Amino acid sequence: MKLFGEKCNRCGVRTRNKADDAPVCERCATEMELAVAAGSEDVRSCPVDGADMKKEIAHIVVIDRCCECGGVWLDAGELRLIREDVEDMALRSLTSSFTLPPV
Numbered sequence: 001m002k003l004f005g006e007k008c009n010r011c012g013v014r015t016r017n018k019a020d021d022a023p024v025c026e027r028c029a030t031e032m033e034l035a036v037a038a039g040s041e042d043v044r045s046c047p048v049d050g051a052d053m054k055k056e057i058a059h060i061v062v063i064d065r066c067c068e069c070g071g072v073w074l075d076a077g078e079l080r081l082i083r084e085d086v087e088d089m090a091l092r093s094l095t096s097s098f099t100l101p102p103v
């Protein structure tokens with residue numbers, strides 16, 4: 001068993017998580033599940049111009065983005081999830097700069 005696991009197929013981060021025998025980090029596995037789930041959701045119309053909104057995955061939540069004006073729609077609770085995820089990433093980059101000082 002490798003100490004640091006293998007590189008995630010999708011983002012290249014070290015992981016021991018696997019999906020279909022390929023190394024995929026938990027974050028990417030979650031995002032891929034979300035993408036599948038998003039595909040079965042109804043397409044929303046933009047509240048501004050009525051154009052169809054496209055599903056996107058951002059910070060482990062599914063958002064609806066308008067193709068016309070670029071407006072973004074969040075479901076209830078998604079803003080909080082995004083904020084927590086951003087804080088988590090910021091924290092991780094902080095701690096990794098402590099453990100891996102520039103040579």
Ligand SMILES: [Zn+2]
Pocket residue numbers: 008009010011012013024025026027028029
């Ligand atoms: Zn990944």
Ligand SMILES: [Zn+2]
Pocket residue numbers: 046047048049050051066067068069070071
């Ligand atoms: Zn729009």
